[in-house]
Amino acid sequence: MSSAPLKIARLNANQADFNHHLDALLAWEGVSDKAVNERVEEIIAAVRQRGDAAVVEYTARFDALDASSMADLTLDRARLELALERISPEQRQALEVAAERVRSYHEHQRQDSWRYTEADGTVLGQKITPLDRVGLYVPGGKASYPSSVLMNAIPAKVAGVPEVVMVVPTPRGEINELVLAAACLAGVDRVFSIGGAQAVAALAYGTESVPQVDKIVGPGNIYVATAKRAVFGQVGIDMIAGPSEILVVCDGQTDPDWIAMDLFSQAEHDEDAQSILLSPDAAFLDAVEASLNKLLGSLERADMVRISLETRGALIKVESLDQACEIANRIAAEHLELSVADPEALLPKIRHAGAIFMGRHTPEALGDYCAGPNHVLPTSGTARFSSPLGVYDFQKRSSIIFCSPDGASELGKTASVLARGESLTAHARSAEYRIKG
Amino acid sequence: MSSAPLKIARLNANQADFNHHLDALLAWEGVSDKAVNERVEEIIAAVRQRGDAAVVEYTARFDALDASSMADLTLDRARLELALERISPEQRQALEVAAERVRSYHEHQRQDSWRYTEADGTVLGQKITPLDRVGLYVPGGKASYPSSVLMNAIPAKVAGVPEVVMVVPTPRGEINELVLAAACLAGVDRVFSIGGAQAVAALAYGTESVPQVDKIVGPGNIYVATAKRAVFGQVGIDMIAGPSEILVVCDGQTDPDWIAMDLFSQAEHDEDAQSILLSPDAAFLDAVEASLNKLLGSLERADMVRISLETRGALIKVESLDQACEIANRIAAEHLELSVADPEALLPKIRHAGAIFMGRHTPEALGDYCAGPNHVLPTSGTARFSSPLGVYDFQKRSSIIFCSPDGASELGKTASVLARGESLTAHARSAEYRIKG
Numbered sequence: 001m002s003s004a005p006l007k008i009a010r011l012n013a014n015q016a017d018f019n020h021h022l023d024a025l026l027a028w029e030g031v032s033d034k035a036v037n038e039r040v041e042e043i044i045a046a047v048r049q050r051g052d053a054a055v056v057e058y059t060a061r062f063d064a065l066d067a068s069s070m071a072d073l074t075l076d077r078a079r080l081e082l083a084l085e086r087i088s089p090e091q092r093q094a095l096e097v098a099a100e101r102v103r104s105y106h107e108h109q110r111q112d113s114w115r116y117t118e119a120d121g122t123v124l125g126q127k128i129t130p131l132d133r134v135g136l137y138v139p140g141g142k143a144s145y146p147s148s149v150l151m152n153a154i155p156a157k158v159a160g161v162p163e164v165v166m167v168v169p170t171p172r173g174e175i176n177e178l179v180l181a182a183a184c185l186a187g188v189d190r191v192f193s194i195g196g197a198q199a200v201a202a203l204a205y206g207t208e209s210v211p212q213v214d215k216i217v218g219p220g221n222i223y224v225a226t227a228k229r230a231v232f233g234q235v236g237i238d239m240i241a242g243p244s245e246i247l248v249v250c251d252g253q254t255d256p257d258w259i260a261m262d263l264f265s266q267a268e269h270d271e272d273a274q275s276i277l278l279s280p281d282a283a284f285l286d287a288v289e290a291s292l293n294k295l296l297g298s299l300e301r302a303d304m305v306r307i308s309l310e311t312r313g314a315l316i317k318v319e320s321l322d323q324a325c326e327i328a329n330r331i332a333a334e335h336l337e338l339s340v341a342d343p344e345a346l347l348p349k350i351r352h353a354g355a356i357f358m359g360r361h362t363p364e365a366l367g368d369y370c371a372g373p374n375h376v377l378p379t380s381g382t383a384r385f386s387s388p389l390g391v392y393d394f395q396k397r398s399s400i401i402f403c404s405p406d407g408a409s410e411l412g413k414t415a416s417v418l419a420r421g422e423s424l425t426a427h428a429r430s431a432e433y434r435i436k437g
Numbered sequence: 438m439s440s441a442p443l444k445i446a447r448l449n450a451n452q453a454d455f456n457h458h459l460d461a462l463l464a465w466e467g468v469s470d471k472a473v474n475e476r477v478e479e480i481i482a483a484v485r486q487r488g489d490a491a492v493v494e495y496t497a498r499f500d501a502l503d504a505s506s507m508a509d510l511t512l513d514r515a516r517l518e519l520a521l522e523r524i525s526p527e528q529r530q531a532l533e534v535a536a537e538r539v540r541s542y543h544e545h546q547r548q549d550s551w552r553y554t555e556a557d558g559t560v561l562g563q564k565i566t567p568l569d570r571v572g573l574y575v576p577g578g579k580a581s582y583p584s585s586v587l588m589n590a591i592p593a594k595v596a597g598v599p600e601v602v603m604v605v606p607t608p609r610g611e612i613n614e615l616v617l618a619a620a621c622l623a624g625v626d627r628v629f630s631i632g633g634a635q636a637v638a639a640l641a642y643g644t645e646s647v648p649q650v651d652k653i654v655g656p657g658n659i660y661v662a663t664a665k666r667a668v669f670g671q672v673g674i675d676m677i678a679g680p681s682e683i684l685v686v687c688d689g690q691t692d693p694d695w696i697a698m699d700l701f702s703q704a705e706h707d708e709d710a711q712s713i714l715l716s717p718d719a720a721f722l723d724a725v726e727a728s729l730n731k732l733l734g735s736l737e738r739a740d741m742v743r744i745s746l747e748t749r750g751a752l753i754k755v756e757s758l759d760q761a762c763e764i765a766n767r768i769a770a771e772h773l774e775l776s777v778a779d780p781e782a783l784l785p786k787i788r789h790a791g792a793i794f795m796g797r798h799t800p801e802a803l804g805d806y807c808a809g810p811n812h813v814l815p816t817s818g819t820a821r822f823s824s825p826l827g828v829y830d831f832q833k834r835s836s837i838i839f840c841s842p843d844g845a846s847e848l849g850k851t852a853s854v855l856a857r858g859e860s861l862t863a864h865a866r867s868a869e870y871r872i873k874g
Contacts, residue, residue, distance in 0.1 A: 087858075090854055091854060091855075091858055093854075094850075094851045094854035094855050094858075095855070097851045098851060098855060105561055108551060108553065108563070109563070114545060116545070122808075123795075124542055124808065124809050124810060126545070126546070126810075127784070127787075127793070129788050129789070131821065131822050132788070132789075132821065145859050146855065146858065146859065147855055147859065178858050178859075214821045214822040215822045229666070229669065229670075232666065232669070232677070233666075233676075233677040233817075233819065235822065236819070236822035236823055239670075240669070240670040255870070257870070258867070258870045258871075261863060261866050261867040261870060262867050264863035264866075264867070265861070265863040265864045265866075265867040267863070268861060268862075268863040268864070269861075299862065299863055300860070300862045301862075301863070305863070343839065347564070347837075350564075350835070351566050351569070352566070352569075352833075352835075353835045354835065354836070355835060355836035355837075355838065356564070356835050356836065356837050356838070357838050357839075358560075358837065358838065358839035358840075359839055359840065361840045361841065361842050361844075361845035361871050362838050362839060362840040362845060363845075363867045363868060363870070363871060364867070365852050365856060365864040365865070365867040365868040366838065366840060366845060366848045366849065366852050366868055366871070367836070367838050368852070368856070368864060369848075369851065369852040369855045369856060369864075369868075370848055370851045370852050370855065371559075371561065371838045371840065371848060372561050372838075373561060373563075373836035373837075373838055374836065377836075378833075380670075382670065382673070383833070383835070384568065384569065384651045384673075384833075385568050385651040385652045385672065385673035385833060386673055386833055387833045387834040387835075388834060388835075388836050390834065392829070396789075396815075396820070396821075396822060396823055396824045397824040397825060397827065398787070398789075398790045398791065398792060398793050398820070398824075398825075399791070399792035399793065399804070399810035399811065399814075399825050400784075400792075400793050400795065400810075401792065401793070401794050401795065401799050401803065401804050401808045401809075401810055402780065402794075402795035402796055402799060403796065403798045403799040403803060403808065404798065405798050407798075408798035408799060408800075408803060411803045411806075411807050411808060412803065413531075414531045414534045414535060414806065414807045415802050415803050415805070415806040415807050417527055417528060417530075417531035418528075418531050418532070418535060418583065418584055418806045418807065419802060419805075419806060421524075421528055421531075421583065421615050422582050422583065422584065422615075423737070424702070424705060424706075425705075425736065425737045425738075426698060426701035426702040426704070426705040426736055426738070426742070427702040427705070427802040427805060427806075428802070429698050429701075429702075430695070430698040430699050430701070430702040430800045430801070430802040431800060431802040431803055431806075433692070433694070433695045433698060433800070434695075434798050434800060434803070
């Protein structure tokens with residue numbers, strides 16, 4: 001492990017070429033390359049054609065698993081309960097606390113059907129129903145996270161989804177007991193130890209063993225993301241997740257070691273993860289840089305953190321906290337920490353962020369695990385147009401229209417004029433039949 | 438125009454091979470072929486590289502327009518107001534009635550931010566914000582519909598989107614005054630007379646003249662759908678729209694001419710449109726078939742309607758209205774008409790449908806134009822997991838977490854255990870800093 005000083009970018013928001021630097025820093029093309037696309041299309045086609053046989057074959061090959069049938073890749077509820085016994089009591093309690101808090105928060109998101117009646121008796125409304133069956137993708141290997149299981153499965157269950165099917169690859173047969181224990185607590189109904197594009201294809205189209213789902217959620221590598229994009233339309237998907245990011249806005253009064261560790265916590269995810277700090281206090285940026293250098297060597301993932309911070313990290317001097325908010329809106333970060341004395345004063349200025357962590361005592365890590373809100377959040381600036389994973393992702397709406405004879409007669413006249421204006425005369429005549437003579 | 442008897446499929450839900458027949462009837466692969474994909478990728482790359490120049494060039498070529506710059510393809514608010522003057526008073530009134538009803542319905546969908554405080558002072562919540570800028574795709578040519586403009590733009594404006602940018606191709610320079618008048622009433626801020634993949638690319642990436650948007654909504658042909666799929670992630674999109682469909686469930690007591698015209702109203706959209714009728718009354722199916730034959734010749738789009746009904750339509754005898762509801766859930770139709778005496782009795786059994794038209798006096802055509810709910814609806818069975826276009830498509834959520842020192846201290850303990858279980862020790866240490874000594 002190198003102990004060379006960390007070379008993290010230092011920028012000033014008032015420098016002439018700042019926008020150019022910021023664009024370069026944020027640039028991230030999540031688009032799959034042609035080779036990945038073709039490979040994924042091939043895998044999807046094989047799974048659609050040969051079902052279980054193709055899934056077993058790819059799993060044996062990619063995950064180095066000695067599986068001869070889907071039965072070898074199926075984990076039943078009893079196996080999940082066994083996992084709950086196997087983990088330590090301390091871990092079990094932590095999972096239970098987290099699950100309960102996540103459930104409680106998400107219950108606030110549940111939406112109800114509504115309707116209203118107009119003067120002529122016409123009823124209009126919106127009916128809310130849960131999806132029938134949802135697929136959860138949980139990454140395997142080094143990124144196999146029990147917290148992801150809670151964050152994906154619990155909102156689906158709160159929404160009322162009757163069947164939640166989880167897939168999690170187990171490379172070389174390595175099973176993560178914490179992941180299975182989390183699945184047990186979250187109420188996951190079935191688990192298959194498969195992953196990659198083959199798992200996405202199996203969930204989207206169904207095989208002899210894997211039931212077809214209506215929506216696939218959860219993060220994954222480039223093959224998983226490409227496969228999700230490819231099956232979008234056949235099933236719903238949540239989002240195309242990019243590398244994780246944190247943006248910290250600090251007034252300079254938080255302990256620099258705390259802020260350094262908050263930046264590290266993002267950078268330890270992977271080499272492409274992004275950690276950026278904005279502060280109007282130049283001396284504080286120096287202090288955080290010193291803390292980064294002081295603490296870096298003590299991290300277990302120091303090499304990865306160094307690469308992440310040196311290639312995608314930045315410490316940025318801003319003119320004011322107002323300017324910090326403007327830049328925060330431009331970045332539309334997945335995680336935004338407002339580590340300032342009065343975060344409520346900044347909140348109205350924040351238009352785009354996946355999750356907003358307010359005050360010095362709210363590090364992102366608390367939200368990642370147990371504060372309650374979801375940790376599946378829009379990345380790469382997509383918070384401009386998308387939302388955290390939530391109960392609303394597992395419910396859908398149907399419009400309700402129930403015209404009274406009087407209402408239909410009046411509406412028929414308007415519809416007739418507009419339909420004829422569009423040369424859709426069968427529409428017009430269908431409406432006109434309901435006009436009273 | 439042929440006057441041969443209409444050859445529409447007649448099925449019985451109790452016949453042995455019914456599921457097979459139904460699957461064949463519903464089969465629809467909206468997936469673009471390779472040639473379309475490559476063409477679209479090429480167009481997107483050109484627009485990203487050369488901006489306006491590429492857009493102007495493609496528009497000149499595909500829309501046979503003699504445009505030399507984007508200025509020739511820009512319509513300002515004054516031009517929209519002129520359109521409002523040019524249409525007939527009757528049309529203007531109909532558009533105004535429709536716009537007002539659509540606005541009024543969608544106001545019920547507006548969501549508010551919420552928050553709650555826990556015993557230790559920790560605050561959790563959800564902040565709702567509108568998107569900054571939205572792009573509306575409106576098809577041109579024969580499918581240029583003013584009603585689409587109302588249905589796309591009004592929910593965005595109700596959501597509070599400050600800037601709505603519309604694109605509508607004007608092949609051979611044909612401008613639809615009703616479309617522009619609708620844009621004027623709906624509060625569209627800017628209009629470009631461009632279309633196809635080049636318009637989608639311009640909205641997604643921005644050019645010198647076309648501002649980059651955060652989300653693109655609205656239906657389009659295969660090039661538009663393919664381009665939307667390709668830019669998904671860079672911007673949000675609404676859905677990949679397939680051909681339009683209606684499913685009518687009738688108890689046999691509605692005037693068969695009315696039901697025939699309701700089926701026609703869907704079939705007149707295009708040759709791939711789908712109209713299906715379910716009834717437990719075999720004699721009524723005969724009567725509707727007779728009405729279809731009687732009325733077909735009187736339709737302006739009789740040839741298209743015939744192709745649609747003969748290739749994708751069906752009259753299906755069911756055992757009971759309960760069985761009709763089961764089949765309706767399996768189809769998950771875009772438009773579902775419950776043309777029965779007591780539609781409220783069936784409603785709880787319907788899990789999947791884009792919009793539900795209840796009773797004999799609620800033909801789909803009323804919903805298409807002016808009842809109030811949106812006519813942009815999930816097609817091809819995607820109502821299993823998606824919703825009508827709505828205000829919620831133009832708002833997004835940010836999670837709010839504001840831990841009190843006491844709250845952070847308690848949560849820190851749980852987060853620490855879980856983070857260490859995931860080998861994310863920087864996460865753990867970041868949380869542990871907030872545990873009280």
